[in-house]
Amino acid sequence: MRTLIQIRPQHMRWLLLRGLLVAAAVLLLGKIAHAQSQEPDYAAMALKWARSNVNASLPESATPLRVDMTVGALDSRLRLAPCGNVEAYLPPGSRLxxxxxxxxxxxxxxxxWNVSVPLTxxxxxxxxxxxxxxMAGAALxxxxxxQTEVDWAEDSSPVLIDAALWLGQTATRQLMTGQVLRQGMVRPTQVFQAGTQVRVVAEGAGFQISSDAQALSAGVVGQTARVRMDNGRVTSGTVLDARTVKIEL
Incomplete structure (x- = not known):
């Protein structure tokens, strides 16, 4: 025996309306998921831009340099609005x-909108x-x-690649095994103190004369020191070594 179920017209309208709402919701969620899947890869964009600009930020060096870059990800919670033109840039005060x-x-x-992408x-x-x-104060x-290969970018201080920039200079602090020698770790060595008797060498066009003098300031190779000549005249010259100050005429 069959049982007939009668559906009232108002119920039919409700069922149809509910079906339409469910279909619309499914369609909207699909569009949102598709839009999210099509969102540009801003991290990859930042990495591409950095690769094309990193050479301009490298220090001048006679030794070959090899660059390796890794990019991080944006916060997954970010929902960035669509944009017709997106550009990457280096924030002020930063460097690659x-x-x-x-x-x-x-x-x-x-x-x-404006976001930033972490980069190493x-x-x-x-x-x-x-x-x-x-030890601090020791001459190198x-x-x-x-010499060995290291990561120059591990520290912001410049690397001292030329041996002439550190050989014979004084360590400003204790240096430990494995440290990369960088600017600020050494200073010129003081070769005489104020009051020391030194020889002043004066050079001019086609001649050179020398005379004894007394140092009025400490002498550091390559830097300027004040001296008093035998006749009482006070002048300045460049320290050449522990006994010599050069004056240009």
Whole structure:
């Protein structure tokens, strides 16, 4: 025996309306998911921009440098509005060196947004590394350091790649094994104190004369020192070594 179920017209309208609402919701969710899947990869954009601009930020060096960059990800909770023109840039005060950030901003859109992407830049090249412990105040010798490949960008201080910039100079602080020699770790060595008797060498066009003098300031090789000549005249010259000050005429 069959049982007939009668559906009232108002119920039919409700069922149809509910079906339409469910279909609309499914369609809207599908569009949102598709839009999210089509959102540009801003991290990849930042990495591409950094790769094309990193060479301009590298220090001048006679030794070959090898660059390695890795980019982080944007916060997954960010929902950025569509944009007609997006550009990457380097935020003020930043550089493509070590742990840094690349800015990405919308310059043509209803909503102007600006975000930053984490970036790590490693720059590998030969540098001088401390072979054994060097005490503060000690003069550096060739045997104190060895050349090897390191990450120049591990620290913001410039690497001292030219041996002439550190050989014979004084360690400003204790240097530990494995440290990369960088600017600020050494200073010129003082070779005489104020009151020391020195020889002044004066050079001119086609002649050279020398005379004894007394140092009025400490002498550091390559820097200026004041001296008093035998006749009482006070002048300044460049320290050449522990006994010589050069004056240009």
């Amino acid at each position: 060196w070590g742990h840094t950030r690349v800015g990405v901003r919308c310059v043509d859109g209803v909503s102007r 830049v490693k720059v590998f090249g030969n540098a001088w590394v401390v072979r054994g412990q060097v 010798a060739q045997s104190d350091l060895v």
